[in-house]
Amino acid sequence: xxxxxxxxxxxxxxxxxxVGAGAGLSASAGFSYRGERFRQYFWxxxxxxxxxxxxxxxxxxxxxxxxxxxxxxRYVWINRYMDAPKPVYQKLxxxxxxxxxxxxxxxxxxQFQTAGFERQRLFYTQGDYGLFQxxxxxxxxxxxxxxxxxxxxxxxxxxxxxxxxIPRCPVCGRPMSMNLRADQTFVEDQGWHLAAERYALFLxxxxxxxxxxxxxxxxxxxxxxxxxxxxxxxxxxxxxxYICVNNTEAFAPKDIGGRSLCIDRDIGExxxxxxxWNMQVYTGTKPEKGAGNGSG
Numbered sequence: 001x002x003x004x005x006x007x008x009x010x011x012x013x014x015x016x017x018x019v020g021a022g023a024g025l026s027a028s029a030g031f032s033y034r035g036e037r038f039r040q041y042f043w044x045x046x047x048x049x050x051x052x053x054x055x056x057x058x059x060x061x062x063x064x065x066x067x068x069x070x071x072x073x074r075y076v077w078i079n080r081y082m083d084a085p086k087p088v089y090q091k092l093x094x095x096x097x098x099x100x101x102x103x104x105x106x107x108x109x110x111q112f113q114t115a116g117f118e119r120q121r122l123f124y125t126q127g128d129y130g131l132f133q134x135x136x137x138x139x140x141x142x143x144x145x146x147x148x149x150x151x152x153x154x155x156x157x158x159x160x161x162x163x164x165x166i167p168r169c170p171v172c173g174r175p176m177s178m179n180l181r182a183d184q185t186f187v188e189d190q191g192w193h194l195a196a197e198r199y200a201l202f203l204x205x206x207x208x209x210x211x212x213x214x215x216x217x218x219x220x221x222x223x224x225x226x227x228x229x230x231x232x233x234x235x236x237x238x239x240x241x242y243i244c245v246n247n248t249e250a251f252a253p254k255d256i257g258g259r260s261l262c263i264d265r266d267i268g269e270x271x272x273x274x275x276x277w278n279m280q281v282y283t284g285t286k287p288e289k290g291a292g293n294g295s296g
Contacts, residue, residue: 003263004273008281010241010261011274014212017096018203020226021105021112024217024246027115028267030085031109042075044159054079065175066160072178073152073161079109079162080129081146092216095278102202106218106225108180117230123195123224131179134169142179142189172278195219203233211240216267219249234259245270 011017032038034053039046042057051057054075062068089111101113106126113119131142145167152161167176179187213230220227234242234256242260244250245267252260263270 003261004270004277006261007243007263007270008274008277010212010243011095011099011214013102013210014241015209016202016206017091017099017101017212017214018230019096019101019103019105020213020215020218020230021069021103021107022216022218023107023221024219024249025088025105025267026107026109026111026217028086028217028247029088029111031079031111033079037078041078042071045071046285064160065166066163069152069161069166070156070159071151073156076129076145076149077153077177083114083147084111086268087115088268088271089117091268091275093117095271095274102199102207103247104199104226106222120198123199124192124201125181125196126222127178127180127181129178132167132176133179133185133189134172135175135177135185136169136172137187138169138172138174139183140187140189142187142191143176193296208237209239211237213240213242215242215244215246217246218244219246231256 030037033055035238038052038054042054045057048054049057049060049114051060057071058075060071062071093115101121103117103122105112105124107123108127108129110124110128110130112122128142129209132145132148133142148165148167152165155162155165168174169176179183211233213234214228214247215230230242231253233242240259242252242256243251243263244260245263245265247266248264250262250264254264
């Protein structure tokens with residue numbers, strides 16, 4: 001069977017869909033962290049420090065908090081509060097319409113909620129660009145940062161933010177940091193634990209059902225969060241099926257080879273073709289030649 005048609009058929013058959021999303025999904029949506037998009041927003045930092053991607057700049061040991069937050073406020077504003085250039089997340093939501101689903105993601109750019117996904121169906125395991133936490137941390141709480149990030153983004157000058165805009169912990173006065181899982185200081189707040197519980201309950205509620213594990217753009221930086229558990233659960237659940245869509249890195253182990261589909265192609269393109277296929281099936285029209293081509 002054609003790969004796109006098989007994806008749509010497995011989606012139709014599934015009683016529940018568990019989406020595992022990694023950086024490749026946001027990359028497909030246009031959130032590139034290097035190249036022209038990097039140069040557009042960080043040309044001055046690149047010229048001064050000679051790094052050529054946003055990740056490198058995020059780890060640079062800046063001399064002052066004013067410069068650190070000049071960089072990070074730009075970084076967060078364009079990757080959290082600006083819409084993705086391409087409607088890939090919206091296409092995924094349309095494909096999941098009327099399905100029982102849950103999303104597990106290592107992405108921290110909030111694009112699922114921006115696209116209209118229900119918050120109660122999401123578990124952001126690695127944090128959120130939209131949250132601050134105490135850098136120590138002295139307490140286990142996070143804080144929305146949109147207004148502070150916006151002001152730092154708008155008011156910075158010569159790669160520095162005004163000193164009075166530097167965010168500080170309201171409890172101990174230490175500088176705030178981003179709520180991102182980079183080391184042991186990462187704060188798993190109440191919202192994080194509630195989302196983890198909802199995910200566990202979703203899996204428990206759908207045991208021994210026709211499950212579809214749909215992995216989108218997940219690489220091998222943190223395979224123990226999505227990739228390996230998806231493989232394991234597919235193997236353990238007799239009614240489960242695993243689909244991996246990943247441009248250049250689509251793979252499934254041999255022990256689930258009979259219940260898996262790998263599509264080595266851009267995620268946005270696959271979602272668009274899947275939606276087109278569903279529409280053709282719904283209207284009874286003949287699929288256009290090549291509309292469903294895929295590798296499996």
